[in-house]
Amino acid sequence: xxxxxxLIIFSKIPRYAIVKKRLAKEIGNIEALRFYDSLLKKNIRxxxxxxxxxxxxxxxxxxxxxxxxxxxxxxFFFQGHGSLGSKMEKCFKTVPDGNTILVxxxxxxxxxxxxxxxxxxxxxxxxxxxxxxxxxxxxxxxRGNMILRRKNITNxxxxxRWSSEHALSDTIKNITNRxxxxxxxxxxxxxxxxxxxxxxxx
Numbered sequence: 334x335x336x337x338x339x340l341i342i343f344s345k346i347p348r349y350a351i352v353k354k355r356l357a358k359e360i361g362n363i364e365a366l367r368f369y370d371s372l373l374k375k376n377i378r379x380x381x382x383x384x385x386x387x388x389x390x391x392x393x394x395x396x397x398x399x400x401x402x403x404x405x406x407x408x409f410f411f412q413g414h415g416s417l418g419s420k421m422e423k424c425f426k427t428v429p430d431g432n433t434i435l436v437x438x439x440x441x442x443x444x445x446x447x448x449x450x451x452x453x454x455x456x457x458x459x460x461x462x463x464x465x466x467x468x469x470x471x472x473x474x475x476r477g478n479m480i481l482r483r484k485n486i487t488n489x490x491x492x493x494r495w496s497s498e499h500a501l502s503d504t505i506k507n508i509t510n511r512x513x514x515x516x517x518x519x520x521x522x523x524x525x526x527x528x529x530x531x532x533x534x535x
Contacts, residue, residue, distance in 0.1 A: 337431035338386035338452050341424050343412065344373055344438030345393040353439070359525040368528070373438040381405045383445055386452065387431075390438075391424045418490025421473070425486050430478040434461075440471045441522055441531050447472070451516060459485050459511040464518050468498030471519045485511055 347370040357365035381388040388407040413423035463472030493503040
């Protein structure tokens with residue numbers, strides 16, 4: 334049976350002093366890398382084997398060494414260059430026809446029900462966004478085949494102030510003549526305080 338839903342897990346390659354820089358200032362680069370690597374692989378294992386969607390892993394560097402588990406059942410591709418918005422736009426233009434969702438690989442407490450709920454919403458809405466408490470978003474989904482998806486993504490990330498409390502609101506301002514659904518809020522983990530509030534503190 335052909336599956337027309339696509340889930341993209343968007344991730345940096347786990348590297349020392351590259352990932353989770355804000356968190357690393359408080360807990361050190363080694364612990365920040367360990368946390369990021371563990372959470373990314375947990376999300377890949379959890380989400381990659383579901384038959385309701387095709388799983389794709391969009392990586393920041395395809396040349397870097399990254400231990401891949403054969404059980405993940407994900408296809409890999411390169412995010413591309415440029416701003417965060419440019420990279421996400423490339424991801425949505427890379428996968429085949431079908432409703433498509435993109436999530437960060439380091440989102441905590443990410444469950445299959447979150448993904449299936451977002452795909453269900455895309456039956457009735459052009460776009461879905463999962464807002465974060467810090468003003469960003471943990472999920473973005475776009476409806477339709479390649480032609481419709483390209484239409485829905487037009488100017489979507491224009492002038493968005495990434496890595497700020499304005500990222501979500503800027504993105505929403507760019508959505509005109511398209512039906513948007515907002516999902517439940519989730520926390521990202523960028524600081525030690527965020528980490529203490531999560532179950533990932535060891």
